[in-house]
Structures are given as C-alpha cells and as structure tokens.
Amino acid sequence: MTEAINVDVAVLGGGPGGYTAAFRAADLGLSVCIIEQQKNLGGVCVNVGCIPSKTLLHAAAILEEAKDTELMGISFGETNVDLGKLRDHKEKTITNLTSGLDALCKARKIIKVQARGYFQDKNTLKIEGTGGQLVNFKHAIIATGSHPYSLPIAPDDTRIWDSTEALNLSSIPEKLLIVGGGIIGLEMAQVYSALGSEITIVEALEQVIPQADKDVVQPLLKKLKKEYRIFTKTKVTEMQAQKAGIQVTMDGTKAPESEIYDAVLVAVGRKPNSHEIGLEELGLQVDEKGLIPVNEHMQTIFPHIYAIGDIVSGPMLAHKATHEGKVAAEVIAGHKVSFLPMTIPSVAYTNPEIAWMGLTEKEAKAKNIEYHVGKVPWIVSGRAQSVGAANGVTKALFDKKSGRLIGAGICGVNAGELIHEAVMALQMGATVKDIVNTVHAHPTLAETMAFAAELVDGTITDMLPQRKR
Template sequence: MVVGDVTTGTDVLIIGAGPAGYVAAIRAGQLDLDVTLVEKEAYGGTCLNHGCIPSKALITATDVAHDAATAEEMGIHANPAIDLSGMVAWKDGVVDQLTSGVEKLCKANQVNLLEGTATFVDENTVRVSHGGEGQGSETLEFEHAIVATGSRPISIPDFSFDDEPVLNSRQALALDSIPDSMVVVGAGYIGMELASVFAKLGTDVTVVEMLDSILPGYDDDVKRPVKQRAKELGIEFEFGYTATEWYEPDGGIRVIADPVEDAAADGGSEARSASEEASGSAEAAADERLELDVENVLVAVGRSPVSDTLDLEAAGVETDERGFIETDSRARTNVDHIFAVGDVAGEPMLAHKGSMEGQIAAEVIAGEPSAIDYQAMPAVVFTDPEIATVGMTETEAEETGFETVVGQFPFRASGRALTTGESDGFVKIVAEEDEGYVLGASIVGPEASELIAELGLAIELGATLEDVASTVHAHPTLSESVMEAAENALGHAIHTLNR
C-alpha cells in the first residue's frame, strides 16, 4: 500500500465506462451489488465520445447536405453552405447529452463513480491514480472485477498521431475546417465511413489499401454497391499499396505509398487492375511508388486492445499475442473472479457486443445462469449505402454442414426505396433448406442498420422463412423487402423474379 492511500472495498469493480463497462455497472446495480466504476477520461468511452455517436452524427449531417445538393432529379435545386464548426458543435451537443445521461443512469442505479486510472496490485486489489498534480491515488479491494478498457487506433510506422497533418479517427472527427484533400490509409469500415464523410464535404479523397478491395470480410456482392457509390462521390482507390512515409514539401504534405509484395503474390494483379480502374493510375498498374500530395492523412487501419496499462500480470490475467484478454462463454478470464468484456476481450469489436457481454458478466457475478451467444450478433457499416449482416453467410452455412436456400430482393423493386431516391442494394436471406430456419442475412441499401434487427430476431427465435414471409409488413416500407426476400427463397415472391 502506498503511504497516504485510502483503502476501500467493493463487490464489483469495473474498469472502463464505455458501452461494455457502464452497462455492466448499471446491470450489477440493478442486481443489488455494490459497484464501483472507474473511468480515466469520459463516461461513455470511445463509442459515445469519439467513435460511434460522433461519426454517425457527422454521417447524418453530411448526408443532409449532399442529398440537398444532388436532388435535381426530384425537382430540388440547392447549394448548401457547410459550416463545419457549426456541424461539429451540433455533434458535440449530441455527445454531451448522451454522456451526461450515462452518468445520471449510473448514479440512479447506485453505482459509485470514480475518476482515475486503475492498475492491478494483485488479484483482489487495484490502485487508482487520480489525474492532476497532487491528486494522489487510492486503493480498492474487490470481490469481482470486470475489465472494460476498450481499444485504441492502431498507428503505423512513420505516421505519428502527434504530428498535426496525421489524423486518427478521433482527431478527424474534431476537425474545425474542411481539408482540401486527404489520403485515407485503410479501406475497412472506419476508413470507408470517414472517406465518404469527407468526400461529401468536398474533400478530394484517395484511399490507400494494402489488400485488393474494400471492407475485408464482406462478400463481394455486398460491398460492390458501396464501392460504386464511393467512386461516384469522387473517391479514388489505390489497392495493393501501403503508406510508408510522408514529408512536407512547400505547402501540404506528400504521402509515399509502396506496392505490397504480398498483394502481388496473392491477388496482386486483381489489386492493380482494381486500382487502375478506380484511379486511372498507370503508375499503380506498373507497380511504381505513389506520391500523393494532400493536406491531411487519416490512418484507419484498425484498433488494438487497451490492456497494456492495467498491469494484468499482477492479477495473473492472461492475454493472447495481440493483447486481447481471453474469456469463456460467461466473460470470465483465466482468473475466475475477474471478467473482461467489450473490445479488450476480442473480436468482433462492436459496441453492442460489448454491452451484451457487460450485462452477462454482471448477471454471472450475481449468480444468474447467463451465457454469451454470438449467433445472432449483427454487424453494421454506416457507409453509403449502409451494410448490415447477421448470422451466417451462405458459404459459412454450407461449410458448417447445412444444405441452404437463398432468397434475395433488390431495392430497385421496392416502391418505398424508389420514393427515397435510394434504390441500390438488396436484402439476402440464407436459410436451412429442409425446414426453412433462418441462418443469416445480408442487407446493403437504405436503412440496412434498422432492417437487420428483424432478421436477427428471426435467428434468435428459430424462425423460418415461412414465419417471415407470412408476417404482414406495412406498405410502402423498406421492410417489405425482407418479406419479399423470404418469399423469394420459398419460390413465390411477388415483386421480383423467383430463383
């Protein structure tokens, strides 16, 4: 114990107040446990303060401006003036409302809130250091602990986030002026979402991706409409390249990107042809070094777990080679009374996945028979158009041993989609052939993030294609497309040709 420390005790110590941690705290409070929630920066974590919420606020705002400026087909002619500082202020207001709400909910559920940075002393004790000179520290003894410290952006060599022109996603969301030009390193979900935001603000955007396409892990038919829309927005792509350095010539910066040898050995010709198609770059086709003159570079190559600040070894908690804390189906680590939830506990790094794990960890601590089930875990990419998936793809289902049947319905055949001016994409449902149980779904198109919930519920409840198809859906709505996709799988869709 440090001299001058005050030692207190708690039933449940939770480290990190993001969507995983604060949900765990509230649920534990509801279950009459004495709960202490430690947060070093801001309640709501990265998601509410610097990730999910602010990015979706800016996506919505830029969509409004872009839609108004491109609605001539509807007879609307406008030239919106964008005040980025005003847009960011509105976004910050949304964030403040939500984070203050989290704090109020925690207090209403008798959660003890403690500001500071927690590190383990042993398997039943942490020391919490308070920020600021002279603030000191205190020691907490706990019966159970839940680690919910989240993740941070991954940096790449020679691109330090301390350098003003180099941005991570958090810094990009806080810009107060619109860059004239930008390189986005990484074509995953963060890179593609923010590339679209800045393109709609008028920034010339080039995406550099070491693989041969956008959004790795998603089927080609799902991501094809997103890539096409990105090209329509003026986004250029350089596939099969990795950013290696940058420097400052007279005005702006110059980003250097070199060909990836592995890409050439594994689909590199496809990468180069895709790059040449998207950007018209003869240099890319010839495997030459790229030199891109821009105002900013946004590095969006993924996120890594925040587990290195906790001194986990002192508690005996083990991590894998990437720093993720390994857990079982009840969110337990290798130390029975210490749990880990959210991004720090591994893929998929989804806020709603973390919240579910946090709730289950609290219930397990309280003696409830809860366990984690990922089979109906949705994933959403807020690109233009949106992508949403749940359950298994057709390939995954067949590899698991299922005989499958697939139904699909295009949004271009949806009356409601046409009336919104957004008719790219489709709903696709994968089901077990004999009994028709819904196994998975993919949606790309308008409001995919909302439509996927119905199919997640179908998987959770063990519903069949007949159940979905026989449920009357209001007209005219986008959700009718879900019904029609189920009918298509059954062979009797009305508004599209049956397979």
C-alpha cells in the same frame, strides 16, 4: 494515503460495456466502483466514436440529400456549412449523453473514480495519481476497450490522423487519403467528401468492407466509384512529411506510385487495451492479439474476475460490449446467464448503409454449409423507387436441410434498422416459411426481406421466381 474503497464490484473502464455492467450490478443490489481515466463516462463510442461519427454522418447525409432532391424538382440553392456550428452540435450531442450517464451513475450511488487503475493483486486495484488509493473488490470487470492501430511507417505529423483526430473537424483538407477501406474509413470518407474533400481510399484486401459479401457491398461501391478514387489490393509502403503535405508511396497495380495529400487518415483497425493494467500481477495471460480469454459467463481463469468488450474475442462493437456487461453483472449477482448470442449484427453507416448478420455467403461456403440464397434488388421495391433508393439489395441465406435463416445482408437506406428483423428471425430459429407467412406492410423497405424469402420459397410474384435446380 487515501482511505481504501471497498466494494462488491470494481469496473475498470467506463465505456458502453463498463458503464452498463456497473449500472446493472448496482440495480441488482451490489456496491460498485467504476474507474475511468477520462472525465466522462461513455468511452470511445460516446466521446470519440459511434456518437460523434453518426452525428457528422447525419449532416453529410443531409448535404447529399439536398443535392439529390433536384431530381424531384426540389432545389434548396447553394448549401453553406458553418464548421464551427457543426462542431458545436456534435459536442452538444456528446455532452447531453455523457451528462445523462453521470446522472444515472449518481442516482445508482456508484462510486466513480476518474483516474487510471491497474491490478495490484487478485482483489485490489491501485489508482494512479491519488496517493496510492486502493479499491478492494470481491469481483472485478475489465472493460478497458481498444485504441486505433498506427502505421509504423507514418511520421509524427499533425496531418496524419486517427479516427479521433478526424472527428475533431479541425480542418477540411483539399485532398484526403484514407488508409483502410473498412467501416470507419468509409464513414469518414462520406463526412469529408460532403464537406468538400477530394477522397482517395487505399485498401489492402480485394474489396472495401471485406467482412461483408461482395454483392452486398456492390450498390455502395457503384456509387462511391463515381465520387472517390478507390484502390484495392494496394498497400501504403512509405510516408514522408513535406511542406506541401504528406507524400505517400503505394504498391498496387492501379495505384499511383507516389502522391502528396493534405491529410492522411489511418483507419486500419483497433488494438485491445490489455496492456499496462496489471494483468501480469494477476498471472492473467492474453493471446497473440492481446485479447483476454473468457468463458460464456465472461469469466477469466479467475472466476471472480471478468472481461468484456473489445478486450475479449468477437467484433469490437458497442452493442456486443453492453450485452456482455449485463451478463457479467448478472453472473456476479448469482443469476444463471450466459453470453451465447446466435448472431451479432454489423452496420456501416455509409450512404447507402450496409448491414449484415449471421453467416455471409463466403463463410457458409468455407464451412461447407449447403444453403439457398434469395437476393432482391431494390429496384423491385415500390417504396425504394418512390424515395429514390432503388440502388440497394437485400440478401438472405437459408439452410437447405432445415429451411432456417442462417444469414442476411442488406445494402440500402436504413439498412442498419432493417437488419434487425433478420437478427430476430435467426435468434428465434425462423424458417423461410415463417418469414414468407409474416405479413409485411406495403409499401416498405422491410418487404424486401419477405421478397428474399419468397424467392427461395418459390412463391414470389414481384419478381420472376428462381429457376428450379
């Protein structure tokens, strides 16, 4: 049997939350072992998620922009895509990042084990396929991430994809059906549409990107309806593999009853990887969604065992996981810290982008919170007009009693960058007056957040003020 590894902290999983926790723990003087079954650190996000998808989305945006510039009198001629080079660029981007993570891991003298690990007891992890090697720990951080949902009705066929397979760019189907109108589905729709696929999107709920307010999604939807077929309040009821493609039967008022597609992307959400890691050996129960309950210090019912990222409650986002990972490492090192963010921003990297944070309007109504809303169409923005981005909107919600910002949503170019002013404002307890009195550079897209506050404040000059209620 291989000699056991003895460390202060064992981290199970090397995604954004896991490697961040490991790196922070090492920086705080703790001995660390990170167990990751894949060759590279980075998890889904770096290897088969956020990074490759954003790389391909950038390429898709360039293709779209090349067409749009004709309206300004600039023509680049017929565009040509070398799929092999595009795949190589995506892989090079991933390699650059993962090699950087490996270098940071080695520099911190972290023990990295490439294998599957599972709990043998409350102070021991067993490493699969290594002759029974054990990792003895004083503290453990579970960061095993999540995996895509699959549809039980889907046959076993290479033409039915999950998000990982879609990012491989193995082929460009003539007709692509995307089941799920959330962020992943719409992002992949943009990539494949730009590369020549005819896109159909099926969403069971009444709108695409259902987490965001409908009026924030509207500018994107207005554009997409011209480019894709979109069926909301529609479900896929049957899939059959045929020689000509995947025959799909749907149930929806306006949807075709049955149609054949060259490929089908299933993008209906993700499930936590809390199974087959030995939680039963610990006596650690998961909830009905497979999530591990934790407190604000990221501790499970066992104070020396922590859980972070997609396997605990909250949005399945890399930036949430990294902050949770830092909190877990710092608590282990004796720091008095908690994970109690005022908000966690969400971004759909579509064209135009959609970003939101805090309460949506529908959430505020459901909680009976009285609020004022300022909504600014980007057509009033000089910057948006000049760069051909007038199809956008900025929306901000302020508590009626305190005047504090409680939520915001943006649809437009660089919304994912712009939303962070609102995130900081909410985190710091900023009021409508605070935002109004913050001088914003002109002409910028960021001005639209100031305009939204000025609408509520009644001091706007770039639009007619709202009628007094």
